[in-house]
Amino acid sequence: MLVIKNLHAKIEDKEILKGVNLEIKPGEVHAIMGPNGAGKSTLSSVLAGNDKFTVCEGSVTFNGKDLLDLPPEDRAREGVFLSFQYPVEIPGVSMVNFMRTAVNEHRKYKGQEPHSASEFLKLMREKKQLVEIDSNLTNRSVNEGFSGGEKKKNEIFQMAMLEPKLSILDETDSGLDIDALRIVANGVNKLKTKENSTIVITHYQRLLDYIVPDFVHVLYKGRIVKTGGKELALELEEKGYDWIKKEFED
């Protein structure tokens, strides 16, 4: 589904990704861990197409297409979803309007008719239930005045609405209390199918108790330096990153 080869990316003149290689197959969950400043969020931004970052080398193929060649909106329409670490507020724009525009843009891209108002509201109700989002959140403006937890839940709700093929969860656990974490993780698990894949970016093993990864990768200094199963996350939790750093420096 997703093949990243030798990916290098920089912001201004600072190279952050220095040759990332990663392959994700349908149905897989990959966790990406690593110390602060390793390039985890950069990787998610580059995949989503944030133009603050410049790709200087390498390739990313998504279902056979050159992902780097597509503008960010087409990447989204192709099925790449980024759950933002810091979801953005858009005052005055209702969640309903925002989501309806987004869903219909996705449908248009696929050559489908836009949803009628009633179809759309029905879809919204179903998805709200699925991810256990408070119904009045969707009556408010996009993320405006939402608490940290509400924002993250809202990301998962949007993910449910857009039914992506690849979801990238960028530190979705940061700022969540344990109950919110459970709700968010449950939502993600319910949305899992054999066809769609997930990248979970996190600092902590805690989230991986709920969203169980098939693979855990350690990103350090812009490269994936270690890959293992879910037990690697436990090891990291126990020992920290120093041993990895040491191994890498040697």
Next chain:
Amino acid sequence: MAEDQNKILDEVTGGEYKYGFHTDIDTETIPKGLSEDVVRIISAKKEEPEWMLAFRLKAFEHWLSMKQPNWAHLNIPEIDFQDVIYYAAPKKKPELESLDEVDPELLATFEKLGIPLNEQKALAGVAVDAVIDSVSVKTTYKETLAEKGIIFCSISEAIKEYPDLIKKYLGSVVPHTDNFFAALNAAVFSDGSFVYIPKGVRCPMELSTYFRINAMNTGQFERTLIVADDDSYVSYLEGCTAPMRDENQLHAAIVEIVTMERAEVKYSTVQNWYPGDKNGIGGIYNFVTKRALCKGDYSKVMWTQVETGSAITWKYPSCVLMGNHSVGEFYSVAVTNNYQQADTGTKMIHLGKNTRSLIVSKGVSAGKSQNSYRGLVRVAKKAENARNFSQCDSLLLGDQCGAHTFPYLEITNNTAKVEHEATTSKIGEDQIFYCNQRGLSTEDAVGLIVNGYVKEVINQLPMEFAVEAQKLLQISLEGSVG
């Protein structure tokens, strides 16, 4: 990255003005220039009574003694008032009994503008007065309204048919001595609408005037007068467009509103005059004086404006709150792009006791434009317990435009309570990226964000026009991302 921004900005500003066509209508014009003779010719063309000519001549004489104001935050190139045509009319006689007699070209023009004049096809619940260049060509639903005693006709017709009302109210809110452009308008105004709502009548439909400049080198000087008698209500909408031309055209209008006891008038404008091209060539100079006199106790006037057009806008729809407990409200969205300049706002003059006013102004600047809010809140000595709340927000798209706020407060009664809030913000790249990531193109994202920002004002517009206004905002700002 700055390069990228410029590129996107360029793309945005590439949005085409969709009303820029010109219709080939046989037009009668008088020679360029302004003189006492020209004023007499206009009056004669309109077959006006002597008192109307006297009104015009007095204004003209006064205008000669005045200078064009230069206090606004606008860079106005010198206007040669002798290089303007002051009267242009489609040749076919404008006095029409039925639609069949309207020049088909004219009907097609308004059809193209989305303003069908055929009542069968017309927007349900909206009566339209269509003004092209200097004359009104058609007023719809006149008879339906007449049944309720409502007068809705062109001002030229009103001068002939209802001289008492016109003599009493014309110039009573905006006298010709008010300002340079008001004097000019009083001397040469050509057409516009007149509305009278009798006592206790709630106007059953939206009244609307649609102004179109078509002829070349022609100025449009329309004049609108709305009188709402005791306990009446009317909602009025004004729309305007013009062809794309390389030279600047002058538009200097006056709108006067008078509300009696407990009467309420809601006046909405969607101003979409040709703004000039992306290099700042051409466009309408829009100098407008709009003022309401809340004469009766408990009367209310609400101005809502969506200003997206014109090369230069100079406009301050105001309320004189004379009646006790009278209320004035002003909701404004002013969008400037490319080289457009706007200096717009309001004046709330509190004279009566317990008067209230509300100002909500939202400016959106893009391109190399300059957008100013200018507002005056005056509380007179005898205006006990006056209340005002003003909110002025500015949104910047890109880093080559300017937003300015000039609030003036003149309070001479210490029971007054006046509040002013102002914010300036920029559309964030992060907001746009967030929308992109959900599958929205950058243009759609900007449109969505701007519409969210101005929602408070758009919500005040009648339903039918709110949707239009939203689309218009999107077109005006296509691609302007910073």
